[in-house]
Amino acid sequence: MARKVGEKNERAVIEAIQNRRSVRRFRKARLRPGVIEDILEAGRWAPSGLNNQPWKFLVLAGEKKDAIGVFTHYASVVKGADAVIAVFLDHNLGYNRDRDCMAIGAAIQNMLLVIHAKGLGGCWLGEIVNRKNKVSAFLHMPKNLELAAVVAVGVARTYPRRGRRRALKKCIL
Numbered sequence: 155m156a157r158k159v160g161e162k163n164e165r166a167v168i169e170a171i172q173n174r175r176s177v178r179r180f181r182k183a184r185l186r187p188g189v190i191e192d193i194l195e196a197g198r199w200a201p202s203g204l205n206n207q208p209w210k211f212l213v214l215a216g217e218k219k220d221a222i223g224v225f226t227h228y229a230s231v232v233k234g235a236d237a238v239i240a241v242f243l244d245h246n247l248g249y250n251r252d253r254d255c256m257a258i259g260a261a262i263q264n265m266l267l268v269i270h271a272k273g274l275g276g277c278w279l280g281e282i283v284n285r286k287n288k289v290s291a292f293l294h295m296p297k298n299l300e301l302a303a304v305v306a307v308g309v310a311r312t313y314p315r316r317g318r319r320r321a322l323k324k325c326i327l
C-alpha cells in the first residue's frame with residue numbers, strides 16, 4: 155500500500171536533491187550549536203547493506219581542521235569551512251567493501267542534503283583520500299578506520315548558481 159506523503163514534503167525533497175550544490179567558499183561565521191549533530195544524525199539514517207551502518211564520523215574544527223588541509227589540493231575549502239566531518243569506513247563493521255562504500259556514499263549524501271536544507275553550504279571532498287594513510291596517522295586513528303571522505307560545512311559565501319547534469323535520456327539505456 156502506498157504511504158501517504160504530503161505534496162509539500164515531496165517538493166522539499168526534490169528541491170534539495172536538485173538545488174544542492176557543492177559550496178567551496180564560506181563566510182567566517184560559526185555554525186549554531188546542534189547543527190553538526192543534526193547533520194550527523196542524517197548520515198546515521200542512511201541505508202546500508204544488511205543495515206551494517208559501517209560509518210564513523212569525526213568532527214574537526216579550528217586548528218586541527220586547518221591542519222588537515224596540507225593533505226589535499228582543497229586546503230582552501232577545508233580552511234574556509236567552519237567544520238569538517240571526516241567520514242571513515244569502520245572495517246570492524248564492514249561486510250562487503252563495495253556495499254560498505256555505497257552505504258558511506260549514501261550517508262554523505264544524506265548529510266549534504268541536510269546541510270542544504272538548513273541553508274548552509276557543504277562540499278564532499280574525496281581527493282584528500284589520496285593521502286588517507288597520512289591523514290589517519292596525523293589524527294591517530296586506529297587501523298580499523300579507513301578515511302572515505304571529508305565533508306566541509308559552513309555558511310556559504312557564494313552559492314554556485316546552477317548545477318549541470320547529462321540529460322535524463324542519456325542516462326537511460
Ligand SMILES: Cc1cc2nc3c(=O)[nH]c(=O)nc-3n(C[C@H](O)[C@H](O)[C@H](O)COP(=O)(O)O)c2cc1C
Pocket residue numbers: 174175176177178228231277278279280281282314317318
Ligand atoms: C566521490 C566524490 C568526490 C568528490 N571530491 C571532491 C573534491 O575532492 N573536491 C571538491 O571540490 N569537490 C569534490 N566533489 C564534489 C563534486 O565536484 C561535485 O559534486 C560535482 O562537480 C557536481 O557539482 P554539485 O555537487 O555542485 O552538483 C566530490 C564529489 C563526489 C561525489
